[in-house]
Amino acid sequence: MLNLNFTQFPALETHRLILREHALPDADALFALRTNETVMQYIDRERPKDLSEIKTFITSFNEGFEKGDNLAWVIALKENPAHMIGSIGYWRTDYANHRAEIGYMLHPDYWRKGIISEALIKTIAFGFENMNLHSIKANINPGNDASRQILKKHGFVKEAYFKEDYYFKGQFLDSEIYGLLNPNH
Template sequence: MDFPVLETKRLQLTNITEQHIDRYFEIMSKDEVTKYYGMPSLTDREQARSLIHSFSERFAEKKSMRWGIIWRDTNEFIGTVGLNNWSPYSRKAEVGYELHPDFWGKGITTEAVSEVIAYAFTKLELYRIGAVTFPENHSSSKLLEKLGFQKEGVLRGYLYQKEQNHDAFMFSILKREFLGEE
């Protein structure tokens, strides 16, 4: 399977490659970006390279897909969106995302996540997409609810960050809900 390129009115979602290392490092080294990410901020460029390589490996294994978010007006790499814990057999995955702070508040993440969800349900034939957020991450919870995700509950001690475990909210959306078949 070739890596799919997705397009929206303002964005191109594309395979993340070596050419994106510097910009990915810049984004993921910002504490405000990783505050609710479940991993510490990156501290060197090689960490970014390693993560980008892992994206390719996990895609080849059909375990995840991670797209680079490209702002079409400037061809600038501004974040990523992806499907984690992808299980073609079980027809499910979890969505995750991050965006450069300069682009926050413009509906970009909503646009990117919506396109990935549509692709997952219509092309990958997934039935369920989950999402995990820190309870304090009100922006992410609001985004998911806007897209039709339902909060299922609390996963106690599920996320580990800054040397401690944190609770997480679990959200999900089913294919029939997304496609309005209910």
């Protein structure tokens, strides 16, 4: 069975990174990420208005984890674990079909250093081995070539293209859907 009910938040470690739970002191860094138009160029979500909105967001991530709805990690470098540089996690959990959607973002100062690749390898393994996901889904804006390339590099295959799939700021935007199956199922 799909399992997101962990007694403790599953902090993870890779060669260079700590993947840990969000905490209120991450609010400044998360606000900076989610209002950075370079980062958000292809993330068609409302930008947070202020820090209090971001703090509510962090609280809802953590409550979502407690309820078994989502699992979102802060990405930090081992040499500075308190400093959030990005995030990665599972959301839109589809219990009936043992699937969750993966999402990730990283501060541009750290792009193209293999950081999200390193985090993806660890979180994909965790998703298949510990959460027992049958498949992982990713939904990208078709303009997001960086995200498309990283997904393909990690074995995801294109499964669908939905035209005018969702409404954001007065426009219906297309989505490209990628999927990865659990190789052990």
